[in-house]
Amino acid sequence: LVPGGDGADAAAADRALRDWLCHAATQVQRLGSVCSGALVLAHAGLLDGVHATTHWLRMAQLRQCSPASQIDSDCLHTYNPAHPVQSRRFTSAGVTAGIDLALALVEADLGRPLALAVARHLVMFMRRPGGQAQFSPLLTPETQHAPRLTQLLEWIPSQIAQDLTVEQLAAQACLPPRTLARVFQRELGTTPARYVERVRLEAATALLSQRQASVATVARLCGFGHPETLRRSFQRHLAISPQAFAERFGAG
Known part of the structure; x- marks a missing residue:
């Protein structure tokens, strides 16, 4: 695995390193990258014809x-154990997407139960699939257009299992509850309670789509408490149980 970081550009310009990687590519079972390490592989010509991604800040680069690559700007990683090319x-x-990649490798080699056990050991909320978007569809626009709420909106997903009352949200945002409600309505067009429900619903759909827990467990982990509360939220927003x-x- 080729790592990224501040040294990625210098590594990509290192001819000796590029030659070594090209030789290694013929010897190893797998060759991959984390973050801007994709630039090193690209400069070595190792991503030609390959489905590839990198950190969104480096996507244009x-x-x-690597014009011969199939660049995907909206995924976490491109590893696919069932694909003859993307598996290698x-x-x-x-x-953090590199952690998801590593868990995908563990799952491919040693099975899904162990990969989930490792994710729990790392205190990760779940193992995300590689095709998941780099940005949450709910949280991306809000952090751009609601600067007063940015820190609160980044805090909420990590606390969804808790009882997030308006008073607790207001205390976290250092605002009176009525002021918080007005700011939410003005900048997001919704109430704090409805926003929290949307975040919980997104987390629940992610867990259920990966079949990582039962409906009852998902309801508890995502802060709905009882499965019936989760069911009502699904019916209200998605018209499905x-x-x-x-x-x-x-997932299969």
């Missing part, structure tokens, strides 16, 4: 230096 040559987005969602959209 990757496209420029792959890339990942930012540093959690169980039907897992059966229809869940």
Whole structure:
């Protein structure tokens, strides 16, 4: 695995390193990268014809230096154990996406139960699939257009299992509850409670789509408490039950 970081550009310009990587590519079972390490592989010509990604800040640079690659700006990693090419040559987005890549490798070699056990040991919320977007569709626009709420919106997903009352949210944002409600309505067009429900719903759909837990466990982990509360939220927003969602959209 070729790491990224501040030294990625210098490494990409190192001819001796590029030659060594090209030789290593013929000897190893797998060759991949984390974050901007994809630029090193690209400069060595090792991503030609390969589905590739990198950190979103480096995406334009990757496209420029590897025009023969199939660049995907909206995924966490490109490892696919069932693909003849992507199982041997792959890339990942930012540093945390490299953890998802590593877990995918563990799952391919040693099975899903062990990969989930490792994720729990690392205190990760879940093992994310490689095709998941680099940005949350719920949280991306808010952090751009609601600067007063940025820190609170980044804090909420890590606390969804807790009882997030308006008073608790207001205390975290250092605002009176009524002021917080007005700011949410003005900048996000919704109430704090409805926003929290949307974040919980997104987390629940991610868990159910990967079949990482039962409906009852998902309800508890995502802060819904009781499965019936989760079911009502699914019906209200998605017009489907959690169980039907897992059966229809869940991983094999």
